[in-house]
Amino acid sequence: MTTNHHFAGVSSWDAAREMLTFQPLQPAFTAGHELRSLRIYVRDHKMRELPIGERSLEVHYGQFVISQSRKSAEEARRLALDVSYGRDPREGAIAGHAARIYELAPEPEPDDIDGRMPSVVAWHDGEMVFLIASGELPVADLIPIAASMYAPRRT
Numbered sequence: 001m002t003t004n005h006h007f008a009g010v011s012s013w014d015a016a017r018e019m020l021t022f023q024p025l026q027p028a029f030t031a032g033h034e035l036r037s038l039r040i041y042v043r044d045h046k047m048r049e050l051p052i053g054e055r056s057l058e059v060h061y062g063q064f065v066i067s068q069s070r071k072s073a074e075e076a077r078r079l080a081l082d083v084s085y086g087r088d089p090r091e092g093a094i095a096g097h098a099a100r101i102y103e104l105a106p107e108p109e110p111d112d113i114d115g116r117m118p119s120v121v122a123w124h125d126g127e128m129v130f131l132i133a134s135g136e137l138p139v140a141d142l143i144p145i146a147a148s149m150y151a152p153r154r155t
Contacts, residue, residue, distance in 0.1 A: 005047065007039040007058065015059045016040060022070045022128060029148035031141050033061040041069075064134035064142060066149075071110035073127050080124035085131070086117045094130075094143070099123035104138050121146050 010016045013026050019040045041056045043049055055067030071079065078099075086102030092100055105117035117137040122131045123146070130149070132142045 001063075006041060006043045008042045008043075010038045010040060011040065016057055019052070020055055020057060020070075021051050024057050024059075025130070025149035026067050027066070027148045028151040029063075029144055030061050031137070031145060033063055036060040036062050063067070063136045064145065066131055066145075067129075067131040067133075069129055070127050071129055072123075076127055076129040078125040078130075079129045080122045083120055083122075085120040085133070092121070092123075092143070093122065094123040094146045095125075097123045097125045101143070102141050104136075106136070 001049050003005040008019070009045060010019065013024065016024055017041075034130035037060045039058045039060075041050065041058065053070070056067060059066040059068075068078075079091045081098060083101055085096060085100070087105070089100040089102050091098070092101040100120075100122050101119070102122075117143055118133045118135045119137060121142045123141060124128070124130070130146070132146050
């Protein structure tokens with residue numbers, strides 16, 4: 001596996017909090033999937049270091065990924081509700097916040113160059129935009145994971 005220099009790996013949620021200007025939401029429920037990696041997006045496409053306020057978090061749990069970033073409230077809304085992450089989105093809500101939900105597409109034909117469209121749940125909460133995606137899990141599995149990000153954290 002090659003190293004992606006756009007990201008900095010971190011060892012824990014606490015370490016991630018120190019590299020961001022927002023408090024990332026950690027899911028209380030992961031459908032039995034273990035945390036594989038926490039990565040902070042630290043360099044743009046030209047390899048310029050991003051200011052701390054422009055960084056985002058990417059969290060991998062094996063069969064799904066969570067993305068969290070801070071934008072303006074207007075941009076967070078646009079990214080969650082206007083940008084397309086698949087076909088035939090439906091409206092929804094995560095912990096009372098407007099969301100768009102995209103079902104996992106059927107397995108494509110072997111010669112389909114586009115591949116399988118993932119299941120996606122995207123929502124915004126003020127200046128925060130969240131996205132959970134999986135190429136394997138149905139959206140019915142992703143919604144409880146998303147909702148659990150608002151559950152009180154156990155210490």
